[in-house]
Amino acid sequence: MPADLSPQKRALRAELRERRRNFTSTERSATAAGITERLIALAQSVGAKSVSCYLSATDEPDTRGFLRWADEQGIRALLPIARVDGLLDWAIAAGDDEEVGLFGMPEPVGELLAPTAINDVDLIIVPAACVDKRGVRLGWGRGYFDKTLGSMENCPPVYAVVFDTEVLDEVPRERHDQPVDGAVTPTRTLRFTADRT
Template sequence: MVSSTSNIKRALRAELRERRRTLTSTEREQATTGFRDNLIELVTSRGAKRVACYLSAQNEPNTRPFLNWAAANGVETLFPISREDGLLDWAHGDGETEMIGLHGMPEVVGDLLGPIAINDVDLIIIPAAAVDESGMRMGWGRGYFDKTLGSMQKCPPVFAVIYDDELLDAVPREVHDQPVDGAVTPTRIVTF
């Protein structure tokens, strides 16, 4: 049986996907510059030397300029690799080689470090469909990041990367959903 919360999430995700899909190239370019600058500010202000960060897909906030900066500035980055059991492995990438993962998302090609490799990072940067003002994150529905964050004994700060209009008053919540410590948008860094 599908809960009414699941249906509300599905409808909200569809609306958010459509908003992202209809951004103009100028809006995307301006947002990408803002994401890069704010992610650099977040990492430097927290003194993070080792981060976990996703490779952005076509309609996601673009993390690649930030990742290029991280590689050039000695910030070690772990990238998520989807597994069939619903968990995430982690890997180092060379910044060049990618493949399409299980669910059509870009993933680095590299030696797998296992699910617990994320335990040693200073900061986790994750995708989201939306985040609300209390820090509750709504993902895209597969639960990979919720499972990962929910299984960590000591979790470093977690920041979701979203567009400004995806910071909402409230998002639908289910028992497995995990909150984040902050959000990075093109115009600001929000801490909850």
């Protein structure tokens, strides 16, 4: 029977959350342009006409510049809305309308689309606490994205967005943890050979 990695994951999440809280607004602003630039280049490289992304919270790498660009380019962007049953509904990004969601995270305001709406996107951009060089992603512990990615038959490329210091040598992985194909940081885009088994 595999070891329970939950305590190890909780400790790592707490450490990373504290690091993010200690970033100054100047440091945070300095990373936003790099994240936007790299996300745009990534979307262009896959010829994305539709993407799924998320509204970044204050402590997260900023995805809002990318979402503004996608809107200007006519790229359809789906944003997640957490449900109490552990699934994600989606809404099409439309302007700056948002509200506080189930776990205190920003969520879009708009028509709800079913969890299967993500099946039509060309690129998936997910939040993460950290990733490792094998493509193992550590989320924030609720399993929404692992469940979503694990249920997709033809999953498009999946990229996590993290700060540079959150690309680690190794991240604990349990059976349900879904890998990512790459990571976008303020200074680089990394591609991994994701093991989806």
